[in-house]
Amino acid sequence: MQVRLKKYELPLKHTFRISREAYDFQETLIAELQLDGVSGYGEATSNPYYNHTFNSMKAEIEKIVPEINSFPFGQPEDFHHFLKSKGLSNFAICALDLAAHDLYGKLHGKPLYQIWETDINSYPTTNYTIGIDTIEKMLAKMAEKPWPIYKIKLGTDQDVAIVEALRKHSDAVFRIDANCAWTAKETIHNAPLLKELGVEFLEQPLKADDWEGMEQVKRHCVLPVIADESCIVEEDVAKCGQYFDGINIKLTKCGGLSPALRMIRQAREMGLKVMVGCMTESTVGISAIAQLLPQLDYVDMDGAMLLKEDIARGVVIKKNGEVLFPEVNGSGVILR
Template sequence: MQIAIKKYTLQLAHTFTISRESHDTQDTMIVALSHKGKTGYGEATSNPYYKITVESMTAEIEAVREAIEEYDFDNPENFYRHLESLNLEKFTLCALDLAANDLYGKLLGKPLYEIWGTDNSHYPITNYTIGIDTVEKMVEKLQEMPWPVYKIKLGTQDDVAIVRELRKHTKSIFRIDANCAWTAEETIQNAPLLKDLGVEFLEQPLKADDWEGMAKVKAHSALPVIADESCIVESDVEKCGPYFHGINIKLTKCGGLTPARRMIKKGKELGLKIMVGCMTESSVGISAIAQLTPQLDYVDMDGSLLLKHDIARGVQILDDGKVIFPKLPGSGIELL
């Protein structure tokens, strides 16, 4: 097996702001794994919150390149166990695992959702994310991208007022992501007001380790709460069970499709709603997420829609949120 690594700096269509940071570009690492004449592609973005850079991920892979290239690839699950033995960070694991899954599908000549025995005729529509900005700019973004479901990033002094103003301009479903910016009291107070404004659920309102606060929120919130920063890896799913109504799985944070599928299974066993989210990836990462959609209740895979220019072809997300799955097997990815 051969490895190729390339860094891209993705240009965003708009400055993207959440409660803790703003950025106009997103660095990302694309990994290509080639075997028996086929090439699979994987992706992991840099992330200052988790202290991950493309350079740090690349250095990790280069340090174990020989151990990876000498591996006799048979399937993604066995390959993942081999990668785990190399003590790689989750973001790096993700890029390699996505590439391995794409490669596996291409070797078998089937899309991943078919290999997994799922039916892609039914899947949730992705939301489109509106980052924190002036109310006027947020309204402009709504009008620029009419969409059936919006995720609204909040974490300001006027969060309910922002949603009230946005509601005047669309009848679409709202989902709120406070990115750890609220207290339990704020969340409980805001929830009924936001519910009346057509909000479907709240994503990670409290700090990731505020379990006492989340117990209060789950008991008293008028809206369901979905874990994000509190649910990083497989062991977090069971921990989140008593405190949340659902979990948002990020492939980069958990280590790829292989552990994500196990997290989905465990979450369903616990009666949790299941969402998979993105980290502003290109169509390489988004197309991998799309393969999971038949298994999900919610999905946030708008990363490629937030870019000025994509670097790959894969799934196509239409104006109404519907998805066209590519005919190419695996995750259906081709680099441009």
Template structure:
């Protein structure tokens, strides 16, 4: 098996702002695994919040290149366990590798990844489309630019209720709110009351990740469901979120790929938590991998490639929130 590593700077259509940062380009690492005439692709983006860069991921993968290339033919679960031993300090690199291996493995089996997992796709949820923090006029113009059935709105400002009130005047779409750790306990409980009246479906990670007492208080008193994001990073975090959140948003790059994400989804279901998978601002390589988890999810946020000025790959397509799979096997990805 051959390992090929590529680095890209993904240009965004618009400056993307959340409560922590603003970006115009997203550095991204693409892993390709080649074997027996097949190629599998995986992706992980850089992320300052998690101290992850493309050069570090590249270095970490190159350190174990021979181990990776000698591991052809193992099941994805065996492969992930072996790679986790070497990459436990770099879950982003592990994600790109695991994603590529799952893709390659399914292609060798002659199946789409969801078929290999025995998932059925009849009841797949629609994806939301994210509106980053900007002036109200710009946020309205972004919504008008792409009419959508569900919007995920980034908040964490001093005018959050005013923003949503104004946006509501321009669409009947479902709203989801992501404050990216920007609120406090009383603020979250108070905002939930106003936001429910404005047609908001749930709040995602309103408070700092480690504020577990605060999360418990909000869980008891919020009139809207609360979904964990920054508080649910790896497999061990799912159980912690029980009785502190109503659901979990699993990010593949944070947990180390598709293989652990599938286990996290199952554990969340057993605990009665709603299941969601979210994306970073990534290309169709990462987005197409997420698509194969859809049958197991209540909600999904996989609009990353829609935010790009130019995609580097073809894979799943998304129209008005509905995902259509590629005709190709595996995740269905081809680099342009």
């Protein structure tokens, strides 16, 4: 098995702003695993909040390239276990794990959702994200992209007023993501006002380690709350189950599809809602997420929709939210 790594700078249609950062380009690592003339592709985007860059991920992987090349590839889960044993970060592991799953599906002539024995006749519609901006620009983004579900990024001193203004121009479902910017008091105060404005749930309103605050929110908040920054890896699911109504799994943060599948099973056993989110990936990463769709309650897989230019072909999301799965097997990815 041969591994190749390539860097891309993904240009965004608009400046993407959340409570803690803003950016116009997304740096990403694309990993290719090739075996018997077949290539599988995976992706992990860089992220300053978690201190992972293309160069740091590339350096990690390059240290074990000879071992990857000689690895007896079989099940993706076995390859994931091997990568974990080498001490790689979850971001670097994600790129390789997604490539391994894509390769496995292509070698076995099936898309991943079929290998997992799931049915794509029913799946949730992705939300479309509106980053923090002036109300005028947020409305312009919504007008540019009419969509049935919007995720609204908040974390300002005018959050409820922003949602009130947006609601006047749309009857879409709203989801609110404060990215750790609120306190428990703000969350409990804002929730009934936002519920009246048609908000479906709140995502990670408090800082990731504010468990005391989340205990208050769990008791008093009138909207469901989904964990994001508080739920990074498999070990976080059990604790989040005590404080949240659901979890948002990010493949890059947990280490790929292998742990994500286990996190989904664990969340289901605990009665939690399950969402999978993206981190502004190209169609490479988004196509991997799409394979999980039949297993999810909610999904945030709009990353490639936010780009000026994409780098791959794979899953296509139509204007009405319908997902077109490619005839290519695995994750269905082909680099352009």
